[in-house]
Amino acid sequence: MTDRCVKCGICEMVCPSFLSALRSLDMERSARPPAEVVNCTTCNRCVASCPVGVPITKAIERMRDNIMTPGYMETLDYITRYGASVVPDIELHVRPKKCKVAYFAGCLTNYRLRKIADAVSFTLDFMGIEHTRLPEVCCGSPLNRIGRFDQAREMLEKNMQQFRKLGVETIVTSCPGCTSTLLEYQDEIEVVHYLDLYDAHDIYGALKKEGYRATIQYPCHLYRNVSPYTMKIAEKVLRSMCDYVPLDEPERCCGAGGGVRRNDIGLARKLKRKKVDDINAISPDVVAVVCPQCSIQLSENFSNVKDLSILVARNLKPS
Amino acid sequence: MRALRLECDNAIVGGGLAGLVAAVRLPGKTILLSGGLGSTAVSSGVFGPLGPDAEAEAWLLKLMDGTGCRYVRGKCITSSLLIKKGLVQAYTLYEGSPRLISINEELTGFENIKFRKGRSQQEMARILDVDDSAIEELCGLLSGFKCDMAFLPPVLGIARTDEIRKEMADILGFEVREYVTAPSALGSRLLDALRKKAAENERLEMLDPVIIERIVDGHIEGSMGTKGKRDIHVHSDNLFIATGGPLTGFKVDGDRMFEPLTGATVSGDIISDLDNKFLSDHPLMSKGIGPELFIHGFDRVRVLGAAACGFGLYGALMSGYHAGDGL
Numbered sequence: 001m002t003d004r005c006v007k008c009g010i011c012e013m014v015c016p017s018f019l020s021a022l023r024s025l026d027m028e029r030s031a032r033p034p035a036e037v038v039n040c041t042t043c044n045r046c047v048a049s050c051p052v053g054v055p056i057t058k059a060i061e062r063m064r065d066n067i068m069t070p071g072y073m074e075t076l077d078y079i080t081r082y083g084a085s086v087v088p089d090i091e092l093h094v095r096p097k098k099c100k101v102a103y104f105a106g107c108l109t110n111y112r113l114r115k116i117a118d119a120v121s122f123t124l125d126f127m128g129i130e131h132t133r134l135p136e137v138c139c140g141s142p143l144n145r146i147g148r149f150d151q152a153r154e155m156l157e158k159n160m161q162q163f164r165k166l167g168v169e170t171i172v173t174s175c176p177g178c179t180s181t182l183l184e185y186q187d188e189i190e191v192v193h194y195l196d197l198y199d200a201h202d203i204y205g206a207l208k209k210e211g212y213r214a215t216i217q218y219p220c221h222l223y224r225n226v227s228p229y230t231m232k233i234a235e236k237v238l239r240s241m242c243d244y245v246p247l248d249e250p251e252r253c254c255g256a257g258g259g260v261r262r263n264d265i266g267l268a269r270k271l272k273r274k275k276v277d278d279i280n281a282i283s284p285d286v287v288a289v290v291c292p293q294c295s296i297q298l299s300e301n302f303s304n305v306k307d308l309s310i311l312v313a314r315n316l317k318p319s
Numbered sequence: 320m321r322a323l324r325l326e327c328d329n330a331i332v333g334g335g336l337a338g339l340v341a342a343v344r345l346p347g348k349t350i351l352l353s354g355g356l357g358s359t360a361v362s363s364g365v366f367g368p369l370g371p372d373a374e375a376e377a378w379l380l381k382l383m384d385g386t387g388c389r390y391v392r393g394k395c396i397t398s399s400l401l402i403k404k405g406l407v408q409a410y411t412l413y414e415g416s417p418r419l420i421s422i423n424e425e426l427t428g429f430e431n432i433k434f435r436k437g438r439s440q441q442e443m444a445r446i447l448d449v450d451d452s453a454i455e456e457l458c459g460l461l462s463g464f465k466c467d468m469a470f471l472p473p474v475l476g477i478a479r480t481d482e483i484r485k486e487m488a489d490i491l492g493f494e495v496r497e498y499v500t501a502p503s504a505l506g507s508r509l510l511d512a513l514r515k516k517a518a519e520n521e522r523l524e525m526l527d528p529v530i531i532e533r534i535v536d537g538h539i540e541g542s543m544g545t546k547g548k549r550d551i552h553v554h555s556d557n558l559f560i561a562t563g564g565p566l567t568g569f570k571v572d573g574d575r576m577f578e579p580l581t582g583a584t585v586s587g588d589i590i591s592d593l594d595n596k597f598l599s600d601h602p603l604m605s606k607g608i609g610p611e612l613f614i615h616g617f618d619r620v621r622v623l624g625a626a627a628c629g630f631g632l633y634g635a636l637m638s639g640y641h642a643g644d645g646l
Contacts, residue, residue, distance in 0.1 A: 006566065008361045009441040013477055013507045018449070020442045047545045048528040049356045051567045057545075183548045192320055227549045228526045229323055246518070249478060271449065274478065 004052045011046035011056055016253045017260070017271055021046050021056045024063065033063035039267060042145050042258030043220040045251070065147030071263025072146045079155065083137035086111050094133035101131040102168040104159070104182070106175035107138050108292035116292065119313035120174045120194050126316050127201045131172060134162045140185070141177035141221075145258050156185055163189055172197060174309055176222035176291045177257075183226060193222060194309060195290070199233040207240040207315050212285040214242045216308070217275070217298065218250045219291035220257055234290060234308055241315050242286070248278045256297035268297065276301050286311065322550035323543070325350055325524075329643075330539055330553045332531050332580065333561030333568070335359040336632055337624025339513040340639025341559055342523050343382065346646075350553055351517070352541065353527040356510065357567035358625060359632070361502030364388075364509045365395060366633045367405020375640035376406060387481050388512035395499045396470065400428050405633075408505060410475070410484065411497050417468040419498065420461070432460045443474040444504035447483055454483060458490040468494045473503040480508060526551070534558070534580050537616025558617045559642055564605040564625035565598055576605070578626055583608040605629050610638065619646060 011021040019036035027034050037060050046056045064072070075085060082088050084107040092110055103124060105117040117133075124131050137159060140152030163171065170190045173179040182191045216234055218224075223231050231250070238244040255261070255271025279287055279302065287305045289295045299305045327348040331338045334353025342351045369376060369392070376392075383390045389409040394402050396413040398421070407413075421429040422443070423436055434457055435443055446453050461469060475497060476483040487495050499505065517523055529551055531541035539558070543549040560581060562568030569576050569585065576585040576593055585593065585606050593605060607628040612620040621627075623642055624635040 008566070009439055009502050010356050010360050010507070012439055012442040013360070013445055013504055014356075015445060016449070018446070020439070022439070022442075044545045049360070051355050051357045051360075051563075053355065053530075180546060184546045190320055196320065224528065225545050227323070227543045228528065229543060229549075229551070232524060232526075248515075252478075274449065 005054050006052055008051060010049050010051065014045045014049045016043060016045065016255065017041050018267065021060065025054070025056065025059055028059055028063060033066060037063045038067060038069060038263055039260065040258050041220075041253045041255060041260045041271065043253035044224045045220070045253065048224050061145060061147045063147065064145075067146075069263050071259055074262060075142045075146060075259060076148065076151075079138050079143060079151070083155070083158070084111060085138045085142040092135055094135055096134045096162070096166055097132045098167050099130060099132035100167065100169045101129055101172060102163060102166060102170075103131045103133055103172045103174075104136060104139070104178055105133070106136070106173070106178040106292070108296070109175055110136065113292045113295060113307065116174055116307045116309050119307070119309040120172070122313045123194065123198070123203075123309065123316060124172065126206075127197065127203065129172075129197065132166055132168070134159075134166065139175075139178040139181045141181040142259065144181060152181070153185065156181070160186060160188065176219040176226070177293070180221040180225040193226065193230055195230045195233045195237075196227075198237060198312065203312070204236060204240045207237065207312070209240065210242050210315070212242045213245055214238055214286035214288050214311070215245050215247045215279065215282055215284040216250060216288040216290070217247060217254055217294050219289070219294055220251075220253050222290060223251060230290075234288070237308065237312060238288060241311060245282050245284055247282065249274075254294045254297045256293040261293065261297060269300070272297060272301070320549065322540075322552050325551070325553045327524075327553065327555045329557045329559060330555035331559040331561055332539065333357075333563060333624065333626070334514070334525065334527060335510070335561060335563055335567075335624060335635065336513065337627075337635040337639040337642075338559065338561035339510075339517050340636060341561065341623055341642035342517045342525070343513070343520055344640065345643045347522065349520075349523045350555070351523060351525045352529040352531055352539065352551075352553065353525065354530040354541075355528060355567060357563040358630070359635070360506045360510050362506035362509070362632055363397075363499045363501040363503065364408050364411075364505035364632070365403050365405050365499060366390075366636060367403060368633075369405050371633070372637045372640070375637050378640060379406060379636060382516055383512060386512035386516065387478075388508040397499045398426055398429075398472070403499065407499075408508065410480070411473075411499050411505065413470070413496075413498075415468060417470050417496070418464050418466040419470050420464065422472055422474065430464075434460055440472050440474050440500065441502065441504055441507075444477050444507075447474060448476045448479045454486055455490075458487055461487075461491055461495070466493055468496060470496050470498045472500055473497040473505045477504050477507050477511065531580055534614060535616075556618045557646060558614065558620045559623055560612070560620065560626055561623040561639070562626050564630055568626050569605055571595075571598060578608050578622075581608075581612055581614060583612055583622075
């Protein structure tokens with residue numbers, strides 16, 4: 001696939017991190033991949049921008065298969081040991097039932113940001129969508145990001161067995177990484193993000209306008225990998241609830257993804273510098289996010305970072 | 320999941336210069352579908368020679384005023400010391416007797432500094448965007464140059480180019496501008512500024528990345544996202560094809576060169592005009608398929624930019640500017 005590369009250098013200009021995709025691809029077949037490939041946040045802006053459609057990120061992920069860093073080791077260790085990409089702080093209490101719709105929350109939501117899962121479940125109930133939860137294991141996304149594709153497939157299959165057993169026909173997601181992964185690596189079951197459902201159920205009419213100003217950071221793996229239209233929905237939702245102020249370059253990666261935050265926290269913080277400046281420039285009351293990674297990354301700098309699902313659920317709840 | 324269905328007055332396929340100019344200007348609800356960047360992003364950003372369309376020129380100058388990519392009428396200088404006249408990015412305006420400084424390459428007429436060897440100029444531009452220590456390092460290399468103004472290659476950032484210049488001028492005590500090369504960050508700055516302008520248009524919905532697979536009976540069909548797993552159908556009254564030249568748009572099939580969505584062939588003798596050698600020597604260059612097409616199901620189909628008239632920013636500006644004429 002990389003034979004198609006015309007060396008135009010667009011990938012070098014759109015990258016938010018410290019690497020040259022062009023140089024990395026040139027060395028794809030060399031015995032030792034360039035060390036800079038660990039800096040890729042897998043935001044896929046290069047892939048979306050490439051004039052000839054080279055799957056750059058996939059090639060970079062493949063090169064990472066030969067790399068072991070403390071961060072990668074951590075991911076592999078947690079997933080092997082706990083079936084989750086982070087150390088679970090609780091035992092997941094869900095009551096799986098036979099149901100056509102399942103909500104798949106993902107590790108970071110289940111074990112670090114549970115309010116997102118509560119908010120999504122509440123809103124699904126509000127819209128009359130009966131759904132089940134399940135004792136999830138990691139979707140495999142963190143493994144794919146570091147080139148461990150086979151191990152990722154094993155995780156996916158463990159989840160698939162549960163979906164099949166429960167008769168699930170539609171998986172509802174909230175995490176961009178899970179959404180992109182479940183869509184890319186299986187075709188058996190339909191995958192929809194909660195924003196798709198909010199739009200299909202015309203949730204806008206049920207939302208009350210409130211007085212705060214909010215902006216939104218686009219989640220790379222949902223916006224760019226799955227559907228740019230999801231952010232049109234998100235913006236429409238925000239306009240229905242508050243005064244929406246657009247961010248300069250909302251599509252620019254926050255710097256946390258692709259294992260970068262775990263692997264090199266210094267780099268992750270460096271990469272979000274422009275994002276922090278851009279948010280400060282408009283000083284919103286709320287920084288809306290649609291991704292647990294963005295949430296954790298930006299919460300270091302701002303106390304008003306809120307997942308959109310939580311903003312919606314709060315808005316819908318009778319005061 | 321069921322395909323996303325959208326309706327609009329105007330659908331534009333292609334988010335380069337011509338598509339974006341049309342998107343900024345067209346009246347009515349407009350949807351722009353873009354499947355990746357193309358020639359605009361790797362261009363020198365120079366519009367010329369001037370003259371054929373003074374109205375479009377004036378419009379562009381006004382549009383870009385206040386963006387991070389201001390334009391002026393004037394001259395710029397290339398890496399081979401050629402002086403080009405036209406609409407040039409303000410940061411490339413060539414005047415006075417500046418010091419000309421190249422980075423990591425020996426160029427006749429240029430003094431040379433060594434900075435981040437092994438990096439392309441496009442990569443340097445992006446490094447300066449995110450790394451303050453790189454700005455300091457570059458200033459350190461330039462501090463010995465006594466002058467009123469220096470010209471560097473286009474490496475002074477992409478998204479933060481205004482700030483970077485200001486910071487450098489403060490440190491150095493003289494202004495740093497850029498000479499013109501392509502591919503370079505110049506095209507990328509133009510495209511970013513245009514995208515931001517287009518995003519201000521409330522009648523416009525820009526969807527990117529969307530790969531269009533076919534156009535049938537008043538519908539445009541394609542898939543969204545880099546994974547291509549979400550289908551999209553757009554129905555519109557008017558269709559604007561701005562898919563670009565051979566880099567992104569045209570396909571070559573034997574002795575035929577055609578626009579893949581419409582099947583419209585490039586006029587002329589492909590074998591003699593656009594043989595494989597020509598295409599490999601000039602990957603961005605082509606003839607166009609002309610401005611008007613008939614495709615069943617649309618009120619009007621117009622072709623813009625390189626797809627219509629071949630290589631060149633000026634032609635793309637003109638066709639984008641006039642996209643809505645008479646509709």
